[in-house]
Amino acid sequence: MVELKEILKYISFVVFLPITYFLLSLVLSYITINPEITGTHKNSSIYLASDGVHLEIIIPKNKLDTALLNGLKQNSQENYLSFGWGDRTFYIKASTSSNFTFKNKLQAAFMNTPTLLHIKGYFTKQNNWVEIKITASQLATLQTYINNTFKKTTTLQKIRLPDISYGNTDNFYDANGNYNCFNTCNTWVNEGLKQSQIKASLWTPFDFGLLHIHKK
Template identity: 35%
Template sequence: MKIILFRLTKYLLIFLVVCLVFVLNYIFFAWFLSRLTTTPKDYKCDKPYTVYATSNGVHMDLIFHKSLLDEAFLVQLQPIEGDYIAIGWGDKGFYLHTPSWAELKISTAIAAGFLPSKTLMHLTHYKYLNSKWKSIELCDEQLAAMKKFVYESFKYDKKGTIQILEGTGYRDNDFFYEAKGNYTCLYTCNIWVNQALKKAAVKTAIWSPFDRGILRHLSK
């Protein structure tokens, strides 16, 4: 019995050490790579379009004026009452079961961070421009590349239509749609935003799972 307990204790300690090393390395690389800036193609053109990025303190969204989005995409959305649409990508379980941080469960956090879980697109409609949003100036090619990335993140049915989750949403102005891809700690909601910025040739972090690592570059 003592031998069994000794082995269990040994394996538990090894497991805890491995977890600690992983967490420390994750934090270090998130800090280090978020400070390194991409070197995107420099478009020699006017940049008449403005999109925005925002964060709730943890999770980032991209925000488009509805005039910048394709009509074929807009007609598939729930009725739009405002002029601005925030679009985010994230873990399905986290989105649906954690409307506030007070309701966060350990099981949800572990599943979101370490298991390749299903994802959703979260769209929120806003009536007015918020002065706290970070503005991003784009030319035609950049805007087209960003929109292509966003559109391709949605999951479509056989008819080529995006799939809404009926009865979901935190308020009357936000909705969830099925998304492509899996969420892990190596590809988070913020990394999705960072990828959209990279596709649009916007200077951003090399890699940042946290919002601050991206916002730092947008502030420059």
């Protein structure tokens, strides 16, 4: 009887954790921080895009500063660059069409796994992008945040992984930071907005909170 109680207690704990995580994520995703800046000085635009799970930040190339552009492989015809951050194993497995196993998912969720930055070029603005109007100061801070995420050599060069990509318009780079269920690809985007004083969620591991906030 004692063993049965212990087993039931363990099962309840295992079930309780993901439910608590999801409910907490849901509530905090819709709590907005950083007040809206009013006025006519918001003369720059960035964009948010999601593949249904994973958010990325898109910035027009003509608004990118030299520090962020330096060391990036580029196509001169591209007009926008997107920046996403995430679990290294997931990106590599996805780019090589290998299976991202259940073990990989557990490691990504519950261990501090290494990360990569995913940079993709676009020729035209996409219809599903969510536009955010920001100030020059906010844009500069956001670019510093993204640039600091790149892991660099001793000579401050960005480290591109030449054999990994989804196609002809994207590249992967070594990144700082570790991925886990509390620090996800969407948390990285949200933190960039928070540090740049752009409207953001209090905390969110998912994409829907930020999309909702900026679709208003």
